[in-house]
Amino acid sequence: MIARRGVLGAMLAASVAGTGNAQDKYPSKPIRLVIPFPPGGGADAVARPLGPLMTETLGQPILLDNRGGANGNLGAEIVAKAPPDGYTLLLANSSLTISAGLYAKLPFNPLADFSPISLIGATPSLLATHPSVPARTVKEFVELAKARPGKLSYGSSGIGSTMHLGAALLQSMAGLDMVHVPYKGGGPAIADALSGQTDFVFTNPVGVLSQVKAGKLNALAVTSKKRLAILPDVPTFEESGYPGLLSSTMYGLLGPAGLPRDVVMKLNAAVVTAVARKELAGHLIELGYEMESNTPEQFAVFLRDDAAQWVRLIKLTGASAD
Secondary structure, eight states: OHHHHHHHHHHHHHHHHHHHHHHHTOOOSOEEEEESSOTTSHHHHHHHHHHHHHHHHHSSOEEEEEOOOGGGHHHHHHHHTSOSSSSEEEEEEHHHHHHHHHOSOOSSOTTTTEEEEEEEEEEEOEEEEOTTSOOSSHHHHHHHHHHSTTTOEEEESSTTSHHHHHHHHHHHHHTOOOEEEEOSSHHHHHHHHHHTSSSEEEEOGGGTHHHHHTTSSEEEEESSSSOOTTSTTSOBTTTTTOTTOOOEEEEEEEEETTOOHHHHHHHHHHHHHHHHSTTTHHHHHHTTOEEOOOOHHHHHHHHHHHHHHHHHHHHHHTOOOO
């Protein structure tokens, strides 16, 4: 009996040691980073420079996987239901926290089914119109929309997306009647605005910067508190007569709920290191992003607060997923 207990004890010790060694070796294979939108949007702009920098810290490739659809919910569901081993992660944006207040039923819980890792940054929105729209200021745009009720259309990355809610907020504040056309991602919405299929987009600056500078879209105003260095001639909405129109899209890294603490902290360290690097921060700051990392605990509080903010905006604008 004593000998048997000794053998069992040795086996248990070996098992615990093996678990510890496995955790110490994380990551031991490539990591899949799900981007819940098609290529070409703001999430892509963050993920593509972030991946290689995280690879340098973690020693394993970060494989980007664009899974667009349902305003980011298809990609989010993939991660929510993935094994909590740190090998499937989500590059989330505010569409996730918006979903918490927009949808009565989802196949996952937008807050409870994820392990917060770190905030990465945020970007304001930009109102950009097709050149055929005869308005060069927000005032002229509002006057045009009032003169053409139900005629001006705009695309978004989905019902309840920041692209949708930003435009809906302007619509609510100015008393406008405009047509919303939801797409599977920001890229397709921007493409149709460029072709003139829709009249304008309410999107992050990075998605349309080159087109604005080339004169293919006209930038009327930004939702930030001050003008962007990359578009110094574009006024804020406050300057344009709408001081309450402030909104931004957050970006952050999440894993499935139940992610081991040591894995969370290794991933957090990789994000913190990447955000501090000029290859990521400098490039994105030039594009209008505000870069900021934080602790998993701070990011959890941030997500709850962000969700509450969007709930208020959803109620104000009357946005509905139905």
